[in-house]
Amino acid sequence: SQQGEEDPQALSIQEGENATMNCSYKTSINNLQWYRQNSGRGLVHLILIRSNEREKHSGRLRVTLDTSKKSSSLLITASRAADTASYFCATDWTGANSKLTFGKGITLSVRP
Amino acid sequence: DGGITQSPKYLFRKEGQNVTLSCEQNLNHDAMYWYRQDPGQGLRLIYYSQIVNDFQKGDIAEGYSVSREKKESFPLTVTSAQKNPTAFYLCASRGGAATSINEQYFGPGTRLTVT
Numbered sequence: 001s002q003q004g005e006e007d008p009q010a011l012s013i014q015e016g017e018n019a020t021m022n023c024s025y026k027t028s029i030n031n032l033q034w035y036r037q038n039s040g041r042g043l044v045h046l047i048l049i050r051s052n053e054r055e056k057h058s059g060r061l062r063v064t065l066d067t068s069k070k071s072s073s074l075l076i077t078a079s080r081a082a083d084t085a086s087y088f089c090a091t092d093w094t095g096a097n098s099k100l101t102f103g104k105g106i107t108l109s110v111r112p
Numbered sequence: 113d114g115g116i117t118q119s120p121k122y123l124f125r126k127e128g129q130n131v132t133l134s135c136e137q138n139l140n141h142d143a144m145y146w147y148r149q150d151p152g153q154g155l156r157l158i159y160y161s162q163i164v165n166d167f168q169k170g171d172i173a174e175g176y177s178v179s180r181e182k183k184e185s186f187p188l189t190v191t192s193a194q195k196n197p198t199a200f201y202l203c204a205s206r207g208g209a210a211t212s213i214n215e216q217y218f219g220p221g222t223r224l225t226v227t
Contacts, residue, residue: 041221042118042202042204045114086155099145100157102154102156
């Protein structure tokens with residue numbers, strides 16, 4: 001399976017702390033995307049990093065990509081209670097014909 | 113107000129009945145997708161369509177059917193042949209050409225319960 005795998009499965013931190021989530025995948029990719037899902041809702045796109053990029057920033061989000069290790073990390077700085085959600089990485093792998101493959105997700109709880 | 117709408121939010125059916133989930137988008141996107149999400153699981157692709165009147169099976173198409181007669185609409189039918197239909201169903205769309213690198217936009221989902 002080309003499915004990405006996130007790590008850890010669950011993360012609980014205090015408001016103001018940083019949250020780091022990791023994603024590993026198995027095949028060559030065109031790009032990797034991170035999505036957020038609030039409980040019982042649809043997914044919202046957070047950030048996309050292309051295979052030729054190593055790091056990308058968007059507000060309090062920082063994404064890195066290491067294609068040699070087939071891994072990515074998502075860092076949320078200065079977390080807020082409103083960041084509580086599930087986070088998914090999705091890979092647009094080479095040959096996927098515009099499909100995305102999602103991991104199982106990481107449940108982040110930010111305690112106020 | 114642009115976006116993707118799915119209706120209804122909650123749907124209850126008896127076993128053996130077919131049920132159709134609605135997905136409409138006004139984003140002028142060519143590609144549309146249907147995913148299934150089970151508790152604690154990621155999204156699994158059921159069907160996708162890159163253009164009107166064309167669609168492809170995803171990873172778990174058995175027991176499902178779709179149509180794409182209009183660009184805006186991509187309804188999913190859960191048939192009685194689907195053995196475990198109770199799940200959260202998400203529809204998504206993507207703009208740009210098939211080879212472009214774009215994110216997917218998701219609807220709010222439909223929670224289907226079959227008893």
